[in-house]
Amino acid sequence: MRALLVNPSQLRAYGVRLSTPYPPLGLLxxxxxxxxxxxxxxxxxxDLAGRQGVAGAFATLNPDLVALTATTPVFSDAEALAWQAARIAPKALRIIGGPHATADPEGVLRSGAFHAAAIGEGEETVAELVGRLRLRPSETDLEGIRGLWFRRRGDGTIVRNPRRPLISDLDNLPRPARDLLPSLASYSPPDARRSPVATIMASRGCPGRCTFCCSPAAFGGLVRYRSVGDVVAEIGEAIDRHGAREIHFADDSLTEDRQWTLELCEALHRSRFPVDYMFMNGLRVDRVDRELLESLRSIGMQNVGFGIESGSPRILANLRKGIDLDQAFDTIQLAKALGFAxxxxFLFGSPGETDDTALATIDFAKRANPDFAKFFVFKPFPGTRAYRELAASGHLVRYDPDRTGIYTAPVHRVDEMEPERMMYWLRRANREFYLRPGKVIDHLRRIRSLTQLRLNLRSLRFVAGMMLRAA
Structure with missing residues (x-):
């Protein structure tokens, strides 16, 4: 049996042209x-092979199974590749997984490009699917495979198999197949200080109930951890076998279990791996304290990010964020004092947003003064509470999945703010935060290497572009 795994172009995930940032950990x-x-x-x-390179792989391999993954903004690219597979390798079973398939499996299947959609965690679902195909290679009825929706051959009826329970022991999963990548150095994470970079997921899930987040739909609000020993062993393997010089944690909520995090830091401190560590995603300000941050800093963690979203308590309540702005301010100051980048x-255009709440967000960002503030327009993704509420109220005025990349223009309006006004506040926030003389001098003082100079120049070009973007 021949299987081809395809990572679609990630350009639409951002809405701006960036070097291919990270390998697809889920597909690996x-x-x-x-x-x-x-x-x-x-x-x-x-993104590395190009459309023609993918077409050549379809023709050369003539696979029995083609599997793709997609977030909402890149779904159309995944769909186009699936249709390409249908033309070149028509006998292949085409399956898609990832956040978008989990959020909208019916829409994915009604596109006609895919035979099946894996919902939630796909590892055990795909393993069962492969076993079914091997036993009955001519059989296309996939009924009974939990976590899989599919179109029945003939009439195209969508069969909705039950959800598959979450994987109870993440240590039972094999390590990601990084050897299939051209190399780790083929990828260019935008915030990396050293290359190559390996991404690690030590846990899955987040307990938060933020209205804009897809995690509850995928993981049900639970956080499951791998054993500390398994995580440390994978990091060692990434260094020894793949030459990683920096490790980026891709977890949604790594510090939710405080004791587990302290034990991980202790184990990594003992291991003395010759790498730096960074967080790809934000931490919750109410899930860290001085001891935990000091432990993270002691192992060489270079950065911490915090999802604040708004400087307005009312907007935070609308988003069900569950954080306190005073605590957020104090945590940011503590992290700065401990030497983290x-x-x-922050978001503009959240439900209930007004000019006053947008101004409060800029004021908080300037007062807290993190090294970097990343301002985005609120994006309602399928499968989230925010999407359902905005759709029900008729506020998805420009909705197009292709335009849901994180740096693209708004696809919705709110009662007191039109899309053009959201873009105004986005540009104003970048201008007011980054063009302060003290902030410019601060960034110049932090440059200690050519790598840091390169990163600062890249960030400067990016922020300048964001300030100039039209709605």
Whole structure:
């Protein structure tokens, strides 16, 4: 049996042209599961190989199974690749997983490009699917495979198999098949200080109930951790076998279990790996304290990011964020004092947004003064509470999945703010935060290497572009 795993172009995920940032960890886990099942997979990345390179892989391999993954903004690219597979390798079963398939499996299947959609965690679902196909290679009825929706052959009826329970022991999963990548150095994480970078997921899930987040739909608000020993062993493998010089944690909520996090820091401190560590995502300000941050700093963690979202308590309540702004301010100051590069994330255009709440967000960002403030327009993704509420109220005025990348223009309006006004506040926030003389001098003082100079110049170009973007 031949399986081809395809990572679609990630350009629409951002809405601006960036170097291919990270390898698709989810597909690499699927590849490892296929190997365990006795299937040697092939992997190809559309951003690295190009559309013609993917077409060549379809023709050369003539696969029995084509698997893709997609977030909402890149779904149309995944769909186009699936149709390409249908033309070149028509006997292949085409399946899609990832956040968008989990959020909207019916819409995904009604597109006609895919035979099946994996919902939630896909590893055990794909393993069962492969076993079914091997036993009955001519059988297309996939009924009974939990976590899989599919179109029945003939009439196209969508069969909705039950959800699959979450994987109870993450240590049972094989390590991601990083050897299938051209190299780790093929990817260019925008905030990396050293290359190559390996991404690690030590846990899955987040307990938060933020209205704009897809995590509850995928993981049900639970956080499950791998054992500390398993995580440390994977980091060692990424260094020894793949040459990683920096480790980026991709977890949604790594510090939710305080004791587990302290034990991880202790184990990494003992290991003395010759790498730096960074967080890809934000931490919750109410899930860290001085001891925990000091432990993270002691192992070489370079940055911490915090999802603040708004400087308005009313907007935070609307978002069900569940944080206190005074605590957020104090946590940011503590992180700065401990020597972390500090990042904060803010949104404009959240439900209930007004000019006053947008101004409060800029004021908080300037007062807290993290090293970097990342300002975004609120994006309602399928499967989230925010999407359902905005759709029901008729506020999705410009909705197009292709335009839901994080740096793209708004696809919605709120009662007291039109899309153009959201973009005004986005530009104003970047201008007021970054063009302060003290902030410019601060960034110049922090430059200690050519790598840091390169990162600062890249950030400057990016922020300048954001200030000039039209709605």
């Amino acid at each position: 886990y699927i590849a490892a599961v296929l190997r365990r099942a006795g299937v040697e997979p092939t992997f190809i990345d559309a 500090t990042w904060c994330y």
